[in-house]
Amino acid sequence: MTQHIDRQSIGELAPPNRLMLTPGPSSMDPRVYRALATPLVGHLDPWFKGCMDDTQALLRQIFQTENRITMPLSASGSGGIEASVLNTLEEGDEAIICVNGVFSDRMAVIASHTPAKITKVEAPYGKPVDPEDVRRAGKGKKIKIVGLAHGETSSGVLTQIDPFRKVADELGALLIVDAVASLAGVPLHVDRQHIDICFSGTQKAISAPPGMSPITVSPRAEEVFRTRKSKVQSWYFDLSTAMNYWGKDRLYHHTPPISLIYALREAMRLVVEEGLEARWERHRVNQLALIAGLEAMGLELLAKNPADRLATVTAVMIPDGIDDVMVRSQLLEEFNIEIAGGLGPVKGKIWRVGLMGYCSQKPYVLLFLAALEKVLLDQGFRLPSGAGVGAAIHSYTQARPEAVGVSR
């Protein structure tokens, strides 16, 4: 029998106000919430077409590109992966995907849904793939795309793009970059770095709600789309037809999530007001303070080489004898702070702490370190009192003062 539902049993929506120090979604600026609550208009309303122009101009600024195809896909970050590989790969093609965690592996998994031959070049969790391994794997072959995750969120690892561009050029391949966890938090220049397709997610360092995947496509990749022999294996993610709406004609393709576009526009206005370089620096400085604090508490990071660490996501090894879930639950219940656990082979072995966009702030770093100390002490972990906060404060005293907070 269907359960009877009355007004008492399902009350008005009242979610808790969490501090989301996760690898996404991140907490949002009040201005982004306000944008979400503004009046809905139609997706073909003349006013909305101007809002789309603003959104695309801001996206080009944040991607650092002049690419014509630059738009927010109506999909989460995984939709960006799907669009990138489905629009480039067809029967007879070969692709190399650099895999060093769950999300770069997802690119290989999604690519395997196409008829192309997929080769994975792998590195262990905590390290980037070696471009030399890609060169070896592609030698003598006709490779259509090389794909990688700039920020591998499952392990907190940053991959340097330029060496892979060089290898992709030698192989005559397009370079596809997953910047879901890095865009607006880590230096990235789509045009200067000659990235052919780059996509992101709105819920991470841009700090807008989840549900959109900004994507940009180089003229060279556009030419590859034009000369395809077969149809793209998706109607929804065929970027050439989706551009009928996001291009100059603004022709109906599908009904986009209008309120999410408002929120994305406002979140990107915040990015541009702060300045991209200042924002990258803020992420760098706050992560350095977090790491100083964690290490002073006797904790270790998964990525041993500082140059491999992704500024937006820090992967921390869970000490022996400490219960992953109990720590995360206590942080949530006692301090209203959410952090994430590990995925795949590092499940139960690491915590992932996100300092993304709005969440990359000095007060949050210090609050988190103090809260973690309390929780770890309750779990029986021995650590010097106040060591984490003290080391983070020391790290901040070495940094430029404007680089640590949200500047407004």
Ligand SMILES: Cc1ncc(COP(=O)(O)O)c(C=O)c1O
């Ligand atoms: C690097 C990376 N790529 C892709 C994704 C998939 O994004 P979504 O969960 O928004 O589909 C994520 C999500 O965390 C990610 O971190």
